[in-house]
Amino acid sequence: MTTMDKKAEDLRVVGTRPVRPDGADKVTGRARFGDDIHLNNMLHGKMLRSPHAHAVIKSIDTSKAEAMPGVRAVICGKDFPVIEHKMVAQGEAGLADMRDISDNCMAKDKVLYDGHAVAAVAADNPHVAEEAVKLIEVEYELLPPLMNVRASMADDAPQVHEHSFPGAFIAPTEAHIANASRIHMANGDIEKGFAEADHIVEREFNTETYHQGYIESHITTVDWDSNDNLTLWTSTQGQFEIRDNLADVLEIPIGNVKVIPMEVGGAFGGKDRIYLDPVAALLSKKAAQPVKMAMRRDEVIRATGPSPGAHIKVKMGVKADGTIIAADYHLAYEAGAYAGGPIFLGVVSSTSRYNIPNLQVNGFDVIVNKPKTRPYRAPGAPQALFAVEQVIDELASLIDMDPVDFRIKNLTRSGDILLPGFPLAPLDTEALLQSVKAHPHYTAPLEGENRGRGVSYTMWFNLGAITSARLSVNPDGTVHMSSSNPDMSGTRMTLAMQAAEALGIDVAEFSANVPDSDSIGFAMPTVGSRTTYSTGIVVIEAAAEVLAEMSKRAAMIWEVEPDSVSVADGVFSSGDKSITFKELAHRMLDTGGPITVHKTGSPQSFIPAVAAHIVDVEVDVETGKVEILRYTAFQDVGKAVHPDYVEGQIQGSVVQGIGMALNEEYFYDDEGRLKNASLLDYRMPTSLDVPMIEAVILESPNPAHPYGVRGCGEISIIPPASALANAIHDAVGVRMDSMPMSPHKVCAAINNKS
């Protein structure tokens, strides 16, 4: 096959800014989301949720609910199949026990967090279902809740699970720790390293639980038909993950489940796991009617996966010449009610961007009585960076070195061995930080009282993993593209642009969709900054096969050898003969029939990307409010397929990073009940809270992709918290050891200093 690699200067479609085809439908309400499904005889399901954070279920009486007119089905935990321990690789989410996933959808013997589902009702309309739920009587025996990692890891802490697996990470946990699994990674000689240091900084940090905050809640509609085939319409990042999890939990064949992915109204990592789906399925089976279930906002916040709170200890040593000689990190992350949070990603992201010869990281995945954590845009990284990048800033200050120069001196560069034991793939890490230094923002005067500037630098990785796509040439020369990954950020366009580039035709000739799980090959979900990069490679490979087949057709028409046919910019040539893509497509049916290529691949993982942010703030020392004056985000994206989309990804990531940095947190009372499960009380940033965010795109090509593309969807959520913390220190001289840095904490820090 002809190589499909192209240099940046040869790209014709990639790098342009076509108008987004799904934009108008989304803003006018024509696009079909999960809540737009209305089926004949469809019932509405509602859930009863636990008001307790930790309790044994002594009994459940559903008789009054079942007797209510209009109620068609009631289920509780005993209606689920009994799942034995079954460890399944969940791709981006690591390893999971299907029994835990089932229990998280509906509690069986114990409730493990405020909001844990206990029973469900399907009725003729949602109002009847809500009233019927109130008639279900549950008797609980309360247990003490464990609400943070230190409480859960205490020597005298009760064990939350009797069955939880210890030592989830390659080797057995070295010592028993209550409710926790441990990962330990190290290089060099940590004691020797600290002995050689001229300065050592040691600090401790805490971060709180926060949520992805997608606007569309979890919504699913399930029809379990009389042949035991299930059809689901749902809002998800991965139709195959939902299909496979559902089949495992309900113990039915995968072939009986079809998942139709709807438009996604925000996900950010939080929609790749089943919640309502098996509940609606069992209700549908029992009632013999389709059932729709939709979470209210308070259910989303109480019972779907947030990002973990954490307790982090950082110790770093530096030599007088600016070399970081040793680092020792302790990262304890909440897993939520079941094991398996993003601790390994926290470990990797805390270490990968600096080349530290003597390094030790102890990571702990800790069970607490909160909802099971789920990935949230660069999961596990913002917490680690909040801690480490503040200490980096402090070390630079101690040796009187410019903070960006300090980072450049200690950079991980291509070929350096990363902590997991393999080399960093090609990436110009220094170019990014040099661009920070050269940008006018970095040296702009910052006048006025209580104003400060902070920087932060991070590295993150793209997932490759299994993915699928199909290209079908139509007789009029248009092309239909199907891709296996739900479109959360415009990927139908970015994939079509790559296919158009490869085929040498205009992207306006494309239509694109994301088919159901029966209608395209398997793929891992839309996660890990992977779709434009990973599925893009598969789309380009499919385009190469389309061109090869069309070349054969041209050779047939011209009665020449196929090898004599060349193709460039959508024109096939052999000698003095030529024919355009469109003209050849017209001949498709009389030269051998339709041309359709389905391609599956598994592109490389661990493709690196880097980002650095500069932020200016003004701190109100009376109220503790932090106002952001200016924000510039630098990100290396390899090659920006659609620069508008890339800027949107960067800006959206920064805004979410600002939210977790300054405002967002779960407030639990002493009994473990969540007190702010609404968007009034769970304070996400609005347009009034953030200034214009300048996005600076750098393009250091990724050699693993034909056009040099790197994923861009996650990384810029990582630096804001640490950049803001460093800016606050520059403004008022206090180190913030707790995230979010809400006004009362900033005030307390200022008062403690004085």
Add this chain to the structure above:
Amino acid sequence: MIRVHIPAPMRGYCEGKDVVEANGDNIRQLILALDCSYPGMKDALMDQDLLKPDVAIAVDGHITPLGLLQGLSEVSEVSFFPAIGGG
């Protein structure tokens, strides 16, 4: 000989070494060879005849989707580490 980078949690099996050497035409054979020299390696990486689902493998710097079936050359470099993801 194939160079194998040993993650910290597994160094207890191989006298604390962070890099060891072994032979094998594919990852399965390599793990079995490692287990002969350093007993316990197989149980750390495999569940009966399958690679544990939380283990990722890089060969010459590239994560392989082939697991135990990934072919190796005499000069390959292999790393074992926990599987990764994103959001």
